Amino acid sequence: PSYYAYNYSTNYANAAGVPLVATQDPLTTNDQEASTMTGGEYLAAAQTALKEADFPKAIKMAGHAAIEMNENAQVHEVLWLAMFLEGDFQGAAIEAHAVESMGARPAWGQVANQLSNPDAFSKSLRSLEEFVGRNQDSSFGTFLLGYQYLVLQHNDAAAPLIQRASELAPKDQVASSLLTSFNPVSTDIPRPEPELPSPVKTLVAPDSAQ
DSSP states (O other), X not given: OOOOEEETTTTEEEOSOOOSOTTSOOOXXXXXXXXXXXXXXXXXXXXXXXXXXXXXXXXXXXXXXXXXXXXXHHHHHHHXXXXXXXTOHHHHHHHHHHHHHTTOOOOHHXXXXXXXXXXXXXXXXXXHHHHHHHOTTOHHHHHHHXXXXXXXXXXXXXXXXXXXXXXXXXXXXXXXXXXXXXXOXXXXXXXXXXXXXXXXXXXXXXXXXX
8 A cells, every 4th residue: 555554552563554444343234324335425424524523423434435445545634633533542643644654744724624613623632732741651642742733833843742753663654754854852742832823814824725
């Protein structure tokens, strides 16, 4: 496959094409939707559920879509956002790896456009900051927090987190690759609280409406 995923549960790099929705319940043959909808229809349903803040449904629909469209960046973007907003930080970190390795990291305006209430992102970000503050040796939490800061273009806050994540998980190729985009000056995990860009202003900015 064209993407790279990091398996935090076993602490080794996995690039063998294993589906990235392992944290979800397996799909069953009794699921009538699974036999009547295409991958594209599942993706559309997942995007609608994400917009409606029905994050469990978004995860489920995107999980179905991944069976047929596992190399589609939009599928993994929905999973990354929905898992993050649902509080599944480990799952979100795995999906963030897939999004980044596909070269599909979105700008904040693109993320805000997918949410009915962009403030939900801010609330989950605060929760993730608290989680990393309590679990400073969490490779997935540290990576995910750094990645969310990159999406928000807070690169100074992201840099030491990505470097720390790379140290905690040396085989993580995505974290190592991201280090080439900036020059971290500290390996200490910071506790920054950058302000989120205003969703209203961002949504109307010409360079964000892509």
